[in-house]
Every structure is written in C-alpha cells, then in structure tokens.
Amino acid sequence: MDLTVWARDLAESLLAEPLPRRWAHSQGVAAKAQSLAGILSDEAELLWAAAMLHDIGYTPALATTGFHPLDGARYLRDHTAADEWLVRLVANHSCAVLEAEERGLREQLEDEFPLLGHPALVDALAYCDMTTTPDGEPTTVDARLSEILGRYGLDSIVGRFIRRAEPELRAAVHRVDVRLATVGK
Structure with a gap:
C-alpha cells in the first residue's frame, strides 16, 4: 500500500471520530506538507506521512503518558510497520524534546527515538505544524504561537514549552521560507 494512503487511513481511523478538530488540523x-514537495524531492512523501500522523498520540486510546509525540511514536513503532524515520519524526515534531523535558520525559524520548540527521525534514514538519491552525487552515507562525499560548496558558506545561521553543520554531519556519523563496530562481 502507498505510504500516503496508509498514513491518511491510519490517521483518520484514530482521529476523525474522537478528535475531529485534531483530524482537521x-x-x-x-x-501544507504537500506544498513543500518542490524543496524536498525524495523526502516529500515521508514528510507528508509524518504531517498526517504527527498528532495521533492525542487519541484517547493511545494516550498512555499524556505526551502525544511519545504516545504516537510508540504506537507507530509497536503496532505498525512504519518506517523508523517516520516514527522518529512523529516523536520529535515541533521541538518535542523541550516539552518532553517539561514533562520529565526527555530521557525516554531521546533514548527511544533519537533524532539524528534530516534537519530539512525536521524543519519542514515544524513549519507545517506551526503554520496551520487547529482547524486546519493556513496561518502565520506568530498567530499560531499566540493561539497555543492562549489555549493552554502561559504557566501550563505547554505554555512553558512553547515559550522555550519559540526561537527554534520561528527559525525553522524562516529556514523553510528561505528555501521556498529560492525555488524557481
């Protein structure tokens, strides 16, 4: 089965009914990942699959630690034949290591799903996540970061994490924007 069809079917089966807003996101x-195919060439399909699956760990049936990148990656590793890089991208999307640290799970995340290499894919997945609203609409990184802080609050785990991750998330979005601007020149 084609990777994109498999990823879409799996994400839909896990998110559409219990979490329709996460499914829309x-x-x-x-x-957004599909729009980056021109700068990723051979890695475009892997990015698309990671983008589709990045939030499956929110699914109540999978949420064992309450940290969705780790829960989603564990599910993919333990219950599917997902590519190792796909699993690592889900585990580490959007500076997840910093939130893992806030939750006391950094060592587990890094031990189970080390992120070595593929900086362009890591940036691209953060770009896609940080420029898409919870309802699946395009947005700016500024608006997305503000929305996350407003939804969770400044002093929450997510609020503390997003404030720590903000410089790197903005930098990742900027690096992708630069690559997009140079395509076709």
Missing part, C-alpha cells in the same frame, strides 16, 4: 498540516 492533521489534514491541514499534510496539505
């Missing part, structure tokens, strides 16, 4: 993130 995942579809929007994947649509």
Whole structure:
C-alpha cells in the first residue's frame, strides 16, 4: 500500500471520530506538507506521512503518558510497520524534546527515538505544524504561537514549552521560507 494512503487511513481511523478538530488540523498540516514537495524531492512523501500522523498520540486510546509525540511514536513503532524515520519524526515534531523535558520525559524520548540527521525534514514538519491552525487552515507562525499560548496558558506545561521553543520554531519556519523563496530562481 502507498505510504500516503496508509498514513491518511491510519490517521483518520484514530482521529476523525474522537478528535475531529485534531483530524482537521492533521489534514491541514499534510496539505501544507504537500506544498513543500518542490524543496524536498525524495523526502516529500515521508514528510507528508509524518504531517498526517504527527498528532495521533492525542487519541484517547493511545494516550498512555499524556505526551502525544511519545504516545504516537510508540504506537507507530509497536503496532505498525512504519518506517523508523517516520516514527522518529512523529516523536520529535515541533521541538518535542523541550516539552518532553517539561514533562520529565526527555530521557525516554531521546533514548527511544533519537533524532539524528534530516534537519530539512525536521524543519519542514515544524513549519507545517506551526503554520496551520487547529482547524486546519493556513496561518502565520506568530498567530499560531499566540493561539497555543492562549489555549493552554502561559504557566501550563505547554505554555512553558512553547515559550522555550519559540526561537527554534520561528527559525525553522524562516529556514523553510528561505528555501521556498529560492525555488524557481
């Protein structure tokens, strides 16, 4: 089965009914990933699959630690034949290591799913996530970061994480924007 069909079917089966807003967000993130095919060439399909699956760890049936990147990656590793890089991208999307640290899970995340190499894919997945609203619509990184802080609050785990991750998330979005601007020149 084609990777994109498999990823879409799996994400839909896990998110559409219990978490329709997460499902909409995942579809929007994947649509954004599709728009980056011109700068990723051979890695475009892997990015699209990671974009579609990045939030499956929110699914109540999978949420064992309460940290969605780790829960989603563990599910993919333990219950599917997903590519190792796909699993690592889901585990480490959007500076997840910093939130893992806030939750006391950094060592587990780094031990189980080390992120070595593929900086362009890591940036691209953060770009897609940080420029898509919870409802799957395109947005700016500024608006997305503000929305996350407003939804979770400044002093929450997610609020503390997003404030720590903000410089790197903005830098990742900027690096992708630069690559997009140079395509076709």
